[in-house]
Amino acid sequence: MPHAEIYEHFHPDEKAFVDRAWEWVERAAELHQVRRTDFLDPRQAHILFTLANRHPDAAIRLDGGYEAAERRRAIVAPDYRPVEEEPIGIRVLDISSEDRRIKELDHGDYLGALIGLGMKRDKIGDIHPREDGCHVLIAEEIGDFLTSHLRQVHRAEVRASVVELDRLKVVTPELEEMAISVASLRLDGVASDAFRLSRAKIVDPIRAGRCRVNWKPVEDPSAPLREGDIVSMKGFGRFKVLAVEGQSKSGRFRVRIGKFV
Template identity: 45%
Template sequence: MSKNEDLFHHFRVDEKMQVERSLDWIARAESRYESVLTPFLNPREQQILDMLVRRSQDLSVTFDGGYAEAERCRARIAPQYIDEEDFELAFLMVSSLATAGELKHPDVLGSLLGLGMKRDKVGDLLSHREGCQMIVDRDMADYIRLQLSRVGKSTVRIHEIDRNQITAPIQETINMSISVASLRLDAVASDAFRITRSKVVTLIKNGRCQINWKTSENPAEPVKEGDILSLRGAGRAKVGEIQGRSKKGRLLVSLTRYK
């Protein structure tokens, strides 16, 4: 068994492509003695990359998504002696021409993807009362300004803003405790999102559920502490501590539900 094949055992099967991509970036930084800038990565992809870079004594990795609480970040992998801080980010403000108001994240993202953009060229999209702040790959900024004219039914205008103008919306959460027969995805998601088990199973099989930003179509897939579950149209929840079993043998699980 090769070293890389043994390495894959530490990750989920559906994460193999991301592991291979990360290893390619690392190999390029090592062999060419250069800094490598990645596309935007979700938190799980960042975690995978960080774990793999730590295996090398000669490399370091840093992340930047434009603001302290950023979820999606670009990474820069470089030899220890290279100190490069430019992550080639651009900051845009999208606002409606017709009426002032919040532009919803799914609508903005859908409009960007409709332009033919790849998801990894786009960082966080921050909806505000004035519109939506976008953090994007600098190379795509001019293209977005020229091509993005509508979001949903709204005609929009776009202008560049400074990094220090980025403000993260306050994330409201609800802490809750659930009782489940097992840590199957369908069981936990059903209680987390207050949806019947049968409906959750259908949604999962239709590809509408993610664990740690990866789509799962397996209702029986196990979840663990720290996993982030998202169900399209229902929201997101983080699996907290497994608190033990009830007298009836059911698992008691703490959850944080994001509004």
């Protein structure tokens, strides 16, 4: 178990993952075990990286299959092991179709189809939907199952195959830009404008633990936002604070945000 002061740096909801991650680090450093994790979200990757760097005898590598990957697997190993040589175990699931409706499918449709087959989210990395299909980063161990069982996404019939990482077609997420004017950079104020909800209706989901800022749980509606922050609200979507463009004469902040579509 980590030293008590370590927990001070993390949200209480993250304690279970901190305990698990510290166990991986200790086993690598003290029992000379090599651990390959499932896909981690950016917050989990940050926690594991932080813990590994606190132990002088542990080494870590993070890899999501391509340079700008959001979700990544980790190799945690003794510091004498060359972690760059350890297999990361990531493949590309190539989903295609002759059905014209495939161009209407989005990230949520593909993720829903995979989860509907019993896949855990931890086994799935980034998802890159295109008009003619989709590439999904997956843990190599689920490849055979998916090629055998994935036959439909939403209402479109599909076929799936597994290809190597060098075949990956990366799709940069589209952002729907909005310019808003807010009294302050408080989370509830910016989020209410981003999601077009009253501040009263946005406060309850935040306090209920449905909001994350940069993948970290945030339950304080007054928490300040900064440029670059990514805010996700379960059931509403997510947005990025692209720029804070100064204050008007009345003291309101001009903010440019991008909603993920």
